[in-house]
Amino acid sequence: MVTAGDDMAAGDVDAAPLLPAKPGAVRxxxxxxxxxxxxxxxxxxxxxxxxxxxxxxxxxxxxxxVLSELVESVTCRWCxxxxxVEVISPIAx
Numbered sequence: 479m480v481t482a483g484d485d486m487a488a489g490d491v492d493a494a495p496l497l498p499a500k501p502g503a504v505r506x507x508x509x510x511x512x513x514x515x516x517x518x519x520x521x522x523x524x525x526x527x528x529x530x531x532x533x534x535x536x537x538x539x540x541x542x543x544v545l546s547e548l549v550e551s552v553t554c555r556w557c558x559x560x561x562x563v564e565v566i567s568p569i570a571x
Contacts, residue, residue, distance in 0.1 A: 503568055504565055504568065505565070505566045505567070505568050505569070506552055506563050506564070506565060506566065507563070507564055507566045508554035508556065508557060508559055508562050508563050508564075509562045509563075509564055510554065510557050510559045510562035511554060511556050511557040511559070511562075513554050513555065513556040513557070514566075516554070516555035516556060517552050517553065517554060517555060517563065518551075518552070518553040518555060519549060519551075519552050520549070520550045520551045520552075521547055521548060521549045521550060522547070522548045522550060523544060523546070523547045523548075524544075524545045524546045524547075525542050525543060525544050525545060526542070526543045526545055527539050527541065527542040527543075528540050528541040528542075
């Protein structure tokens with residue numbers, strides 16, 4: 479398992495890639511079918527959040543900090559492979 483402080487080389491099939499707090503900071507590619515867009519990611523996330531409740535009882539999360547994240551598995555939606563999924567560089571923009 480990979481924790482927030484661990485490093486991982488792309489293509490390492492023994493460890494799951496780390497999912498960053500900011501979407502788009504990591505991209506995945508399935509080397510089996512070429513998929514770049516559809517993956518099932520199972521992750522455990524520990525957060526600290528500020529919940530703001532209205533007098534009617536509705537809740538709105540106004541601030542959330544990610545304390546730690548652990549990606550347990552990444553599966554290609556097209557071919558179902560987990561071993562062929564690799565981390566690639568994000569698109570510069």
